[in-house]
Amino acid sequence: MRTNMKQILILTILFLILIVSGCKNSQENHEALSGSYYTCPMHPSVVSTEPGACPVCNMSLIKVEKNENEHAGHQGNFITIDKRKQELAGIKTDTVKLRNITSASTIVGTVAIDEEQVKTISSRVKGRIEKLFIKNTGVYIKKGDPLYSIYSEQLQADEKEYLSLLEKHKTADTTKQLIKELAEAAKNKLLFWGLSEKQISDLEKSGNASSLVTFYSPEAGYVTEVNITEGMYVEEGSTLLKIISLHKVWVEAQVYSNEISTIEESKRFQVFSESNPKEVYTGKLVYNNPVIEEGKRIYLLKIRVNNPKGNLIPGTLVSVVPEKLFANVLAVPKSAVLLEKMKTVWVLAHDNTFEQRMVETGAENNYWIEITSGLKQGDIVVTEGAYLINSEFILKSGAGQRHEH
DSSP, X not given: OHHHHHHHHHHHHHHHHHHHHHHHHHHHHHHHHHSEEEEOSSOTTOEESSOOBXXXXXXXXXEEEOOTTTTTTOOSEEEEXXXXXXXXXXXXXXXXXXXXXXXXXXXXXXXXXXXXXXXXXEOSSOEEEEXXXXXXXXXXXXXXXXXXXXXXXXXXXXXXXXXXXXXXXXXXXXXXXXXXXXXXXXXXXXXXXXXXXXXXXXXXHHOOOOSEEEEEXXXXXXXXXXXXXXXXXEOTTOEEEEEXXXXXXXXXXXXXXXXXXXXXXXXXXXXXXXXXXXEEEEEEEEEEEEEEETTEEEEEEEEEEXXXXXXXXXXXXXEEEEOOEEEEEEEEEGGGOEESSSEEEEEEEETTEEEEEEOEEEEEOSSEEEEEEXXXXXXXXXEESHHHHHHHHHHHHXXXXXXXX
């Protein structure tokens, strides 16, 4: 009897020890999860109260600060990230607004030179090239940049004649009007040779004819040909350089016969470049010609595209879509939409706090996607760094706390 009582007493003591130990461990785990703890960025289920390595992938555990009351009173998934962390993560945002987007299938095209935009620079006078400012092709020059300096006896003589007539006009009495007309004719001859108004004005101020005259580029563009060298003698009309302006370019593309019907209906296109995806270029179909290639009928398309900033460089690949517009639809960059079990975006709720929202989408192309539900005009969405915010949210909250709808 006494032995049984002793056994019962020992079991009771052990049971109480286990209960106390369990409560203590539970309290420690709660403190770990409610305060700071360490976890693996690749395996959020791994949680530790001390730094170390992940037992799954051996990555170093990172420290996470968790505040249970951080988003008290809010429903949904929220996370607060301070400004410095946002900058380090490269988080960028954009405002949701109405846009015109296309949903047609994309055609791959190549930017090519528009031959009508090639400017040939010819010598206006006979002479010797003393200095050449542009010696290589492929160089971009601005309008007004110097091209070459030439020594021309004929041009120098015409400058002296103009200066002489200006001097006579100052002292003439009865023939003043006649000399004025002769001086105007001499000035027009200099303009014909290619001198600018500024160069003539500088000539008048100096009163001395220069042995060398510099000629400047009439427009901006890329140099495609250089046909002269320093010391070379040139005749009047000799081709010196060729410059291509990129204000308009060709986009050349190929489509199969089953796709041409959509193309012919449109005639107008929007062009997108990977180097500048937010810039939309407009183009018009000028030429299409069917050819037989390896037993298939292929249409060669030439689309003239406006390129006012000159950012479309010949030889680069671009995406081309027929201009079928969906007017006045809410759209965001495709990078803003996360494709998981459901489509979600991160929205700037207030200050440095972001809210995860589910969205429904409609028309889309390579760069934009229509939002039919879940966002309103004026909302600010994360366009770059959304996946990083997602990872940070999982680390802080655990994947099991996310909304599943």
